[in-house]
Amino acid sequence: MxxxxxxxxxxxxxxxxxxxxxxxxxxxxxxAKPLLRPKPQKIYKIGPFGWFLLVVPASAFGLGTWQVQRKNWKESLLADLKARTGSEVVDLITNLDKLEDLEYKPVRVKGHFLHEKEMYMGPRSLLVTGDASNKSSLFTGKTNTSHGFLVVTPFQLSDTNEIILVNRGWVPAKNRDPKTREKGQVKEEVNLIGIVRLQENRPTFSLKNQEGSNIFFYRDINDMSKIAGTSKIFLDATDDYIIADGPLGGQTRISLRNEHMSYILTWYSLAAFTGFMWYAKFLK
Incomplete structure (x- = not known):
């Protein structure tokens, strides 16, 4: 009713x-309760310019991820280099086809130097434990170690008479002339341990090696062997090779420039900032 x-x-x-x-x-x-109408959903209208701006945070995020991958790759490469240089010392094999497997590994050789065919690579900074340093040493005293040369000398093996190339080590620029370090020009037979190195491609910003010159800007084993009349085997003498007044061995660089973490932080921060700005502009 x-x-x-x-x-x-x-x-x-x-x-x-x-x-x-x-x-x-x-x-x-x-x-009785009044009917509630559903709140209409907001429709976002993003024009071509808005979508174009989205490229900035997306690209920054992609670059940050790429730097993470580069960092992992470089750390793996550095670990491999350290493992190779620290591996067990073996006898040198002169088979060039198998030499690539020995890259960065230590080998033992016995013979004598042919100082009359000495060559140089440089200018170079002194490396200490595989990294650049400006510290003084017993050889350099207070000399600035940021400018010098690597002394590359042909080395005749006692067992086969084959001649190879040996990077004896670093000398300051003022001692590049062998007359300034005559005591270090040993003539007797020596035993040494060297790190196997391979042909180096010309670095991007390096000068070209001058044809016929005994000064090289990078390790061009092919040209060096032609000039000195040696095989294409190249060793870096380790820091165990110490001769009074002689070059400082241990000039194999096993450190790699690794600034990827700073790049990672930079790119990800830029991605977060620009992404938030885009959201606040077009979606909020």
Whole structure:
């Protein structure tokens, strides 16, 4: 039973209402609630320029990820170099086809130097434990070690008479002339341990080696062997090879420039910042 106007008794209760219909059923004691309309969803309109700007954070994130991969690769390469240079010393094999397997590994040789065919690589900084250093040494005293040369000397093997190339080590520029270090020009037979090195490609910003010159800007074993009349075997003498007034051995660089962490932080920070700015501009 329903009532629109007036005073009616519904289940012992008086219902006062002049505008709405109420149910008089005693089992229903509810108040009518207005219908709630769903809030319309916001439609984002991103134009071509907005999508173009999204390239900035996306590219920065991609570059950051690439730097992570580069960092892992370089750390793996450095670990391999250290493992090779620290491996067990073996006898030198003169088979050039198998020499590549010995790259960066130590080998032992016995023979004597042919100083009259001495050559140089440089200018170079002194390496200490495989890294560049400006520290003084017993050889250099207070000399600036950022400028010098590597002395490359033909070495005749005692067992086969084959002649190879040996990087004896570093000397300051003022001592490049062998007359300034005559005591270090040993003539007797010597035993030494050397690190096997292979042909070096010309670095991007390096000058070209001058044809016929005994000064080289990079390790061009092919040209060096032609000039000195040797085989294409090249060793870096280790720092165990010490001769008074002689070059400082141990000039094999086993450190690699690794600044990838700073690049990672830079690119990821840029990606986060520009990504937030894009969100605030077009989506917020």
């Amino acid at each position: 329903f009532s629109k106007l007036g005073n009616l008794r519904c289940a012992n209760k008086i219902c006062y209402n002049s505008t709405v219909f109420l149910s008089c059923n005693s089992s229903l004691n509810q108040v």
